[in-house]
Amino acid sequence: MRHLFGLSPADVSVEQVGDDMKLRPGSTGTAWDALTGGTQLTDLTDLSGTPITTVTSDTNSVIGFYGPDGVTNLYLDFGFTGGRVLMQASDLGASITDLQTNKLDIAADLRSGGTITGNLSVSGRLSGPVSPYGVIAPSRNTPAWRPALISHQFQSGHGWTAQGAASSNLNNTTAFVRGTQCASITTDTAGGSANLRKFGMAAMDLTDKAIRLICRADDITKISSLNFFVGSSSLANNFKWRLWEVAATSQLGSNT
Structure with missing residues (x-):
């Protein structure tokens, strides 16, 4: 967004002559990004939007132009004694008012369930009502499982056997997800049934118990x-x- 510079009563081209300040209509100056040195700014437009590289005051010495995109401060140099002078964008007041209005509109939309378009970056946690969702981004990323009270992990001596499998490895140490090994079976190609089983185990009371099975x-x-x-x-x-x-x-x- 280009910002407007000049057009206020103080934005005129003047030159000090002795103890007086003389208006210099039609003076041509250059725009810079620093009080001394720096880089000349040539991406300017006049009040009608026509590209210009220098700034020229009108017949009344009034200065008015648009600066480069996003620039709100720059320095003009008309070659007069005293060097460059600072100019600040004269439309900042309107920009601040617009920002305040839009910010309030967005806040009101959010309070009443509005929609934000585009990407939204959040620093920290984004929280919602306690019910039904609670914290939207909880600190843990794994389910809060209860620890197993009885566990069979197919470790050495587990006692499980394979039936109907084309092949099996009851002490597989290459594909386990618990402990140091697992039991694996490979089915045949004829659609037969293959299983792992263990009979004669000690009786277990499964009342009000949940069973968790992990397989691959x-x-x-x-x-x-x-x-x-x-x-x-x-x-x-x-x-x-x-x-x-x-x-x-x-x-x-x-x-x-």
Whole structure:
């Protein structure tokens, strides 16, 4: 945005002659970014928007022009005794008023649920009402899981066996996510069922308990379904959770 310079009663080209200040209409000056030295500013326009590289006062010695984009202070040099003089953009008052108005409009919009377009950068945490969302950006980035009370991590001596698998590695030390190893099985290519099982475990009271299962599949396109069973001896009575199913069927079943 270009800012307006000049056009106030004080913005005239004058030269000191003895003890007097003489108006110098039609004087041509250059614009600079510093009181001494610096770089000449040539990206200027006159009041009609025509590009100019120097500033010329009118027949009444009045100075008026637009400065480079975003510049609010510059120095003019008409070659008179005393050197360059500081000029500040004369439209800053209107800019400040516009900023205050727009800022209040935005604040009002936010209070009443308005919309901000474009990118929004936030330093620190962005918080909302306690209910239902609470803090929008919480400090933790992982679920607050309860620690496991009973855990089977397929470490050495875990006692689980593989059935129906084309191959298995019950002590796999290359693909584990807990401890130092896991149990892995590879299904056949004929659509057969493969499973990991452990019968004869000590009885556990699962009342009001949650079960957490962590597993990994190298290629889910090769899986027809993935089921998890918990039951009595040899699964005579059991509950089944279907973790993955290609067809849309029930995800929970039982056999009692």
